[in-house]
Amino acid sequence: MFNDFVAPSLYPAAPEIFLLTMACVILLLDLGVKSPRRTLTFVLTQLTLLGCAAITLATSNVEVVYTFSNMFVDDMLADFLKLLVYLTVSVVLFYSREYIQARQDVPKGEYFVLALLATLGMMVMISANHFLTLYLGLEMMSLCLYAMVALRRSSAVCTEAAMKYFILGALASGLLLYGMSMIYGATGSLEITAVAERLYTHTVDDKVLVFGIVFLVAGLAFKLGVVPFHMWVPDVYHGAPTSVTLFIGAAPKLAAFAIVMRLLVNGLITQAEDWQSMLIILSVLSMAIGNLVAIAQTNIKRMLAYSAISHMGFMLLGIVTGVVGGDARFALNAYSSALFYVVTYVLTTTAAFGLIMLFSKAGFESDELEDFKGLNKRSPWFAAMMMFVMLSMAGIPFFVGFFAKFSVLQAVVAAGYYWLAVVAVVLSLIGAFYYLRVVKFMYFDEPKHVEPIEGPTSLKVVLSVNGVAVGLLGLFPQMLMSLCAYTLLRSL
Amino acid sequence: MSYPLLSLAIWIPIFAGLLVLATGSDRNAPMARVIALAGAVFGLLVTIPLYTGFDTSTSAMQFVELAPWIPRFNINYHLGVDGISMLFVILNSFITVLVVLAGWQVVEQKVAQYNAAFLIMSGLLNGIFCALDGVLFYVFFEASLIPLYLIIGVWGGPNRVYAAIKFFLYTLLGSLLFLVSLLYLFIQSGGSFAILDWHQLPLELNSQIWIFLAFLIAFGVKVPMFPVHTWLPDAHVEAPTGGSVVLAAIGLKLGAYGFLRFSLPIAPDAAQELSGLMIALSLIAVVYIGFVALIQADMKKLVAYSSISHMGFVTLGFFMFSAMGIEGALVQMISHGFVSGAMFLCIGVLYDRMHTRQIADYGGVVNTMPKFAALFMLFAMANAGLPATSGFVGEFMVILAAVDFNFWVAFAAASTMILGAAYTLWMYKRVIFGEIANDHVRELTDINTREFFILFVLALCVLGMGLYPQPFTEVMHASVNDLLRHVAITKIQ
Numbered sequence: 008m009f010n011d012f013v014a015p016s017l018y019p020a021a022p023e024i025f026l027l028t029m030a031c032v033i034l035l036l037d038l039g040v041k042s043p044r045r046t047l048t049f050v051l052t053q054l055t056l057l058g059c060a061a062i063t064l065a066t067s068n069v070e071v072v073y074t075f076s077n078m079f080v081d082d083m084l085a086d087f088l089k090l091l092v093y094l095t096v097s098v099v100l101f102y103s104r105e106y107i108q109a110r111q112d113v114p115k116g117e118y119f120v121l122a123l124l125a126t127l128g129m130m131v132m133i134s135a136n137h138f139l140t141l142y143l144g145l146e147m148m149s150l151c152l153y154a155m156v157a158l159r160r161s162s163a164v165c166t167e168a169a170m171k172y173f174i175l176g177a178l179a180s181g182l183l184l185y186g187m188s189m190i191y192g193a194t195g196s197l198e199i200t201a202v203a204e205r206l207y208t209h210t211v212d213d214k215v216l217v218f219g220i221v222f223l224v225a226g227l228a229f230k231l232g233v234v235p236f237h238m239w240v241p242d243v244y245h246g247a248p249t250s251v252t253l254f255i256g257a258a259p260k261l262a263a264f265a266i267v268m269r270l271l272v273n274g275l276i277t278q279a280e281d282w283q284s285m286l287i288i289l290s291v292l293s294m295a296i297g298n299l300v301a302i303a304q305t306n307i308k309r310m311l312a313y314s315a316i317s318h319m320g321f322m323l324l325g326i327v328t329g330v331v332g333g334d335a336r337f338a339l340n341a342y343s344s345a346l347f348y349v350v351t352y353v354l355t356t357t358a359a360f361g362l363i364m365l366f367s368k369a370g371f372e373s374d375e376l377e378d379f380k381g382l383n384k385r386s387p388w389f390a391a392m393m394m395f396v397m398l399s400m401a402g403i404p405f406f407v408g409f410f411a412k413f414s415v416l417q418a419v420v421a422a423g424y425y426w427l428a429v430v431a432v433v434l435s436l437i438g439a440f441y442y443l444r445v446v447k448f449m450y451f452d453e454p455k456h457v458e459p460i461e462g463p464t465s466l467k468v469v470l471s472v473n474g475v476a477v478g479l480l481g482l483f484p485q486m487l488m489s490l491c492a493y494t495l496l497r498s499l
Numbered sequence: 500m501s502y503p504l505l506s507l508a509i510w511i512p513i514f515a516g517l518l519v520l521a522t523g524s525d526r527n528a529p530m531a532r533v534i535a536l537a538g539a540v541f542g543l544l545v546t547i548p549l550y551t552g553f554d555t556s557t558s559a560m561q562f563v564e565l566a567p568w569i570p571r572f573n574i575n576y577h578l579g580v581d582g583i584s585m586l587f588v589i590l591n592s593f594i595t596v597l598v599v600l601a602g603w604q605v606v607e608q609k610v611a612q613y614n615a616a617f618l619i620m621s622g623l624l625n626g627i628f629c630a631l632d633g634v635l636f637y638v639f640f641e642a643s644l645i646p647l648y649l650i651i652g653v654w655g656g657p658n659r660v661y662a663a664i665k666f667f668l669y670t671l672l673g674s675l676l677f678l679v680s681l682l683y684l685f686i687q688s689g690g691s692f693a694i695l696d697w698h699q700l701p702l703e704l705n706s707q708i709w710i711f712l713a714f715l716i717a718f719g720v721k722v723p724m725f726p727v728h729t730w731l732p733d734a735h736v737e738a739p740t741g742g743s744v745v746l747a748a749i750g751l752k753l754g755a756y757g758f759l760r761f762s763l764p765i766a767p768d769a770a771q772e773l774s775g776l777m778i779a780l781s782l783i784a785v786v787y788i789g790f791v792a793l794i795q796a797d798m799k800k801l802v803a804y805s806s807i808s809h810m811g812f813v814t815l816g817f818f819m820f821s822a823m824g825i826e827g828a829l830v831q832m833i834s835h836g837f838v839s840g841a842m843f844l845c846i847g848v849l850y851d852r853m854h855t856r857q858i859a860d861y862g863g864v865v866n867t868m869p870k871f872a873a874l875f876m877l878f879a880m881a882n883a884g885l886p887a888t889s890g891f892v893g894e895f896m897v898i899l900a901a902v903d904f905n906f907w908v909a910f911a912a913a914s915t916m917i918l919g920a921a922y923t924l925w926m927y928k929r930v931i932f933g934e935i936a937n938d939h940v941r942e943l944t945d946i947n948t949r950e951f952f953i954l955f956v957l958a959l960c961v962l963g964m965g966l967y968p969q970p971f972t973e974v975m976h977a978s979v980n981d982l983l984r985h986v987a988i989t990k991i992q
Binding site: 383387398403404405409410413414416417420421425428429432433435436439440443444446447450451484485488489492 | 523568569570571572609612634637638641642644645648649652653659660663664667668671672675676678679682683685686
């Protein structure tokens with residue numbers, strides 16, 4: 008019996024192992040740190056992420072490597088997304104530091120540890136090649152996120168948001184798990200690549216399979232936050248402390264993209280026609296409802312939540328155009344446009360919430376749209392940064408959001424879905440209104456508060472780099488675009 | 500020709516604008532103004548070799564620059580001008596200098612941002628006229644909305660927010676559908692965004708018509724054509740003087756230019772097919788909007804409607820497919836750039852003193868501002884299309900082309916001679932002549948040297964172009980004839 012046992016190669020999972028070890032170490036060390044600044048914890052967290060990046064780069068390999076009996080995969084897509092996750096989490100924690108420090112009721116040390124463990128969950132999701140691994144990673148990330156939303160125990164709004172998030176999240180996980188079990192029933196395997204192989208070589212019971220796909224897509228839609236499974240998004244974005252909103256709104260989108268790719272593209276590409284038609288409906292509904300309802304919001308976090316819904320809908324357009332009439336020659340183009348869209352969205356949204364946190368102070372959240380009135384008078388530079396972010400989200404050139412929309416639309420038109428392209432642009436026109444309204448508040452109105460914007464220089468520098476990147480990547484998008492295409496070329 | 504003149508024409512104003520922004524708060528306003536003026540003048544100087552070095556014998560693109568920009572989608576930084584676009588680059592750079600001067604003493608709030616917005620917009624507008632790559636064109640086309648949105652919204656009148664957002668969304672609607680058709684052409688042409696490649700691309704009539712309609716929405720909004728013109732009066736009324744000048748002189752030309760660069764050569768069969776519709780819409784603009792202009796009580800609104808009416812003339816000239824018509828339309832575009840710019844500047848001069856644009860608040864201004872009244876007279880005459888002014892040349896050429904085309908079209912078009920004279924001169928009479936209306940008018944001071952200089956330069960342009968239009972038309976011939984030859988060949992295979 009034991010003769011069959013082959014010790015799995017730990018190399019592909021080295022970043023995960025390192026991160027887990029460090030998270031435990033930091034948790035212990037933090038017991039001894041008393042100052043609310045938590046300098047040691049913060050620095051160690053950042054160093055951990057840096058270390059992970061170094062390990063990921065060092066073990067990076069253009070080949071696809073499987074380990075743990077094919078449960079875990081390390082390919083270019085995984086490396087690329089993981090590196091982006093480290094970067095995003097690192098920047099997010101950088102932005103959050105001042106914010107949580109200024110708020111008495113947020114536990115400081117736990118914040119960093121939970122963030123690291125959530126990162127670990129995302130990494131496992133990204134590298135999953137097995138339904139169970141994927142589920143494990145997803146739950147690990149989600150549980151940490153529930154806890155982070157509830158960090159301000161004394162705040163009723165936060166607790167409510169956390170409850171909602173937890174219940175709906177658990178329901179979504181249940182749906183996903185149920186879908187997985189159906190697919191297991193149809194194909195007899197839980198391993199994603201094996202499922203794909205089985206579907207390719209055998210005829211399987213279509214009824215069970217499609218039933219499973221429906222649940223799978225519903226579960227994914229919950230996690231992505233697309234209509235009609237979006238109800239948790241505005242409440243959680245609004246209720247959570249802004250730093251946590253940023254955390255939820257940024258890196259997990261990359262992980263969600265990864266599981267969509269793993270489950271639907273790697274596993275179920277033969278059934279593409281089935282899930283594509285479902286995703287088209289979700290996508291159009293998300294763009295419509297997200298953009299329309301965002302207009303009615305007065306709170307910028309809620310507005311950005313609806314904007315996130317519409318952006319995820321737009322991103323899905325890239326995924327639904329991969330296979331046309333059984334022909335997958337557009338797949339690379341389509342999926343890399345979706346990847347590019349997600350990456351730029353994360354970049355932009357990080358800057359958006361980072362700026363909101365910069366404008367807020369102890370006891371003042373600066374999350375109402377009214378709080379942005381006359382920002383140009385108080386800080387022309389950061390008003391310009393916010394304008395970059397808003398225009399980028401609206402898809403106006405020369406900002407990177409334009410090229411994100413451009414590349415996805417290009418994939419849609421290449422696949423021959425002209426009507427879908429027209430629907431998408433008309434709905435993003437509606438979306439442009441509420442982004443412009445933020446610009447209007449900042450530039451056209453008189454300020455309600457007059458004090459200048461203050462914050463540590465380092466925070467201001469990183470925020471500026473982030474904001475300028477939104478503009479510069481719009482001027483020179485080529486590198487990132489080809490990187491996305493290359494990554495997927497090596498991984499599909 | 501070793502210098503990349505077109506790149507300089509685009510990027511000098513933009514970098515000057517960023518430099519102006521760097522001067523920061525209003526404490527440094529004088530410095531901001533000087534840098535802005537220097538940037539604008541320098542930007543104008545680099546465009547002069549475009550005219551002097553222009554080869555009038557060819558219709559090919561000149562001063563071409565080509566570099567890869569986004570190779571992943573075969574998007575190039577591809578610039579070049581021909582006889583159709585070259586004059587607009589110069590016109591735009593010229594207007595920018597005047598606009599910076601016009602805001603010299605008037606704008607006192609956020610001076611750096613004001614001047615920077617105009618300079619950056621000027622560079623972006625030059626980019627639109629120079630771009631030979633579909634995406635590059637689109638990027639400039641849409642990015643130029645941002646500065647104007649801010650100009651209207653920050654320095655505009657009481658209802659500025661409504662006007663700014665309406666302006667932005669209206670134009671965005673058109674350009675997003677334009678984007679979809681660009682992508683369609685990209686796929687059809689096998690992966691090229693080069694506008695000149697698209698000119699040669701064979702297309703079915705059906706897809707040509709769809710493309711033409713998408714272009715029509717994009718450019719029709721920008722021109723603006725009836726019935727999508729309603730954003731323009733709002734934008735003009737609320738915009739500060741400089742904003743109105745750029746919008747009228749250059750902004751409206753973008754749509755018309757788009758017809759010549761995109762619609763006609765890419766979808767020639769659809770253009771022929773739908774020319775009846777285009778001519779009808781143009782004539783409605785000329786006649787109906789002319790009547791609308793007649794009853795306006797606000798001077799800026801009146802000139803805004805007169806702009807729509809004049810632009811109707813331009814689109815009319817395009818869709819009769821004759822050299823006379825298109826050249827007349829182009830001359831009309833340049834002339835309208837001078838005249839409407841001057842009209843808005845004149846209204847700005849009055850508004851700076853009286854803070855009202857209502858015609859009823861004025862009367863007898865000639866008694867207190869004689870120099871101004873004389874210059875304003877010239878521009879009013881030009882707006883009405885009086886011979887010996889630039890306004891006459893273009894209108895006359897288009898009407899001549901219309902007579903060849905169809906008598907009744909010519910008849911309707913010629914009514915603009917009467918309507919234009921009616922609304923402009925009647926407005927002029929009520930504002931300038933008559934008894935001194937009130938004490939505010941009695942206390943008016945005549946224009947100062949700066950204002951006189953701006954208006955005088957424009958007056959020279961208006962008269963010069965009216966008396967001797969040859970230098971303007973000779974650069975167009977080759978390109979216009981080539982365009983007509985191209986449109987006459989069907990693309991249906």
